[in-house]
Amino acid sequence: MSETNPCDFAAALDRTASASDRGRAPRLDDLETLLDGPDGPAETDEALFAAARAIRDATSGERMFLRGLVEFSSYCGNTCFYCGLNRANRNAARYRLTADEIFSSAQAVRDAGIRTIVLQSGEDGMDARWLADVVSGIKARFPEVAITLSVGERSRADYSLWREAGADRYLMRVETSDPVLYASIHAGRELATRLRCLDDLRDLGYQVGSGIMVGFPGQTLAHIARDVAFFRERDFDMIGIGPFIPHPDTVFRNARAGSVGLTLRTVAVTRIVTRSAYLPATTALGSMDRDYRVDGLRAGANVVMPNFTPALHKKDYEIYPGKRCVTERTGACAGCMAGLARMADLELDYARADTLKGTETRGPVRTRPFDEKTKVRDESLD
Numbered sequence: 001m002s003e004t005n006p007c008d009f010a011a012a013l014d015r016t017a018s019a020s021d022r023g024r025a026p027r028l029d030d031l032e033t034l035l036d037g038p039d040g041p042a043e044t045d046e047a048l049f050a051a052a053r054a055i056r057d058a059t060s061g062e063r064m065f066l067r068g069l070v071e072f073s074s075y076c077g078n079t080c081f082y083c084g085l086n087r088a089n090r091n092a093a094r095y096r097l098t099a100d101e102i103f104s105s106a107q108a109v110r111d112a113g114i115r116t117i118v119l120q121s122g123e124d125g126m127d128a129r130w131l132a133d134v135v136s137g138i139k140a141r142f143p144e145v146a147i148t149l150s151v152g153e154r155s156r157a158d159y160s161l162w163r164e165a166g167a168d169r170y171l172m173r174v175e176t177s178d179p180v181l182y183a184s185i186h187a188g189r190e191l192a193t194r195l196r197c198l199d200d201l202r203d204l205g206y207q208v209g210s211g212i213m214v215g216f217p218g219q220t221l222a223h224i225a226r227d228v229a230f231f232r233e234r235d236f237d238m239i240g241i242g243p244f245i246p247h248p249d250t251v252f253r254n255a256r257a258g259s260v261g262l263t264l265r266t267v268a269v270t271r272i273v274t275r276s277a278y279l280p281a282t283t284a285l286g287s288m289d290r291d292y293r294v295d296g297l298r299a300g301a302n303v304v305m306p307n308f309t310p311a312l313h314k315k316d317y318e319i320y321p322g323k324r325c326v327t328e329r330t331g332a333c334a335g336c337m338a339g340l341a342r343m344a345d346l347e348l349d350y351a352r353a354d355t356l357k358g359t360e361t362r363g364p365v366r367t368r369p370f371d372e373k374t375k376v377r378d379e380s381l382d
Contacts, residue, residue: 215258
């Protein structure tokens with residue numbers, strides 16, 4: 001990647017922000033221009049991040065929202081080439097929490113004041129009725145909380161059962177919206193199946209989230225630009241974006257890690273294009289050579305997910321190596337949240353933070369121009 005011409009960048013930023021203001025689709029070439037750049041700090045990045053923050057603040061306020069994460073099973077039946085939980089990894093430590101252990105973790109989430117509980121696992125083929133009973137059990141104890149599930153591809157009947165039990169939201173990352181690229185990083189999996197699941201979830205009334213990795217083998221700027229357009233077309237309520245981190249027990253063990261700079265630019269461009277989606281500063285961003293979650297917040301993210309998995313098993317949910325905070329006691333990272341918010345100049349918010357889709361009033365968001373001398377406006381958008 002190379003540094004983008006400042007004038008080209010300014011014009012692309014202006015057109016993309018204007019399209020967002022008017023509810024129009026962005027130009028893919030403009031998205032590629034905004035995504036391009038060096039891995040280190042650049043003046044263009046600061047302009048991009050400022051525009052993203054302005055839209056975030058206008059749509060959800062200057063707030064950092066919290067979701068309490070409980071990783072309840074490390075078993076998985078898939079063979080994804082990037083994931084340490086893949087079924088071919090004989091070195092992976094496998095565990096499943098009992099219902100009582102999940103209820104204890106949910107209690108810890110509520111004790112921390114957080115009102116969203118995220119139940120995440122590998123695609124382990126768990127009994128649908130068992131998970132429905134867990135969901136209804138949490139709702140009986142804490143009727144005020146939102147429950148998010150992230151357990152992968154299941155039947156419409158299973159999704160319906162969980163929805164009836166009280167699940168409010170569902171996260172299912174696609175990692176890429178390109179079917180050929182998707183097939184290249186998954187064994188025996190098709191993007192079409194995942195898209196069908198996302199359609200079912202939306203039809204059943206879930207608030208739906210998706211997302212991608214940035215920087216895995218074979219991915220280009222053109223792929224990421226199309227992913228951002230895909231996010232807009234699908235109008236997701238939540239979008240997770242994190243860097244690819246190679247795991248030593250996967251096919252991609254020798255691949256280079258994803259670029260932090262490109263990941264942050266992807267977060268910012270996604271914010272500008274999707275406006276009111278909830279975007280987490282992902283744990284993967286916090287697990288690189290240093291913690292980049294504040295950088296993610298400064299690039300337009302507005303969610304952080306402290307981990308409430310029991311301390312005994314935190315280290316065993318190893319999608320990628322070097323995961324942050326795996327040796328701390330259960331829920332300990334919740335105590336760091338106020339500091340993260342403060343460093344990002346945001347107010348910590350413990351609300352459920354349900355979807356903002358359908359509540360936003362569109363209109364121009366005033367952003368500081370990149371450079372008044374080089375700023376270019378597309379008059380055709382007026």
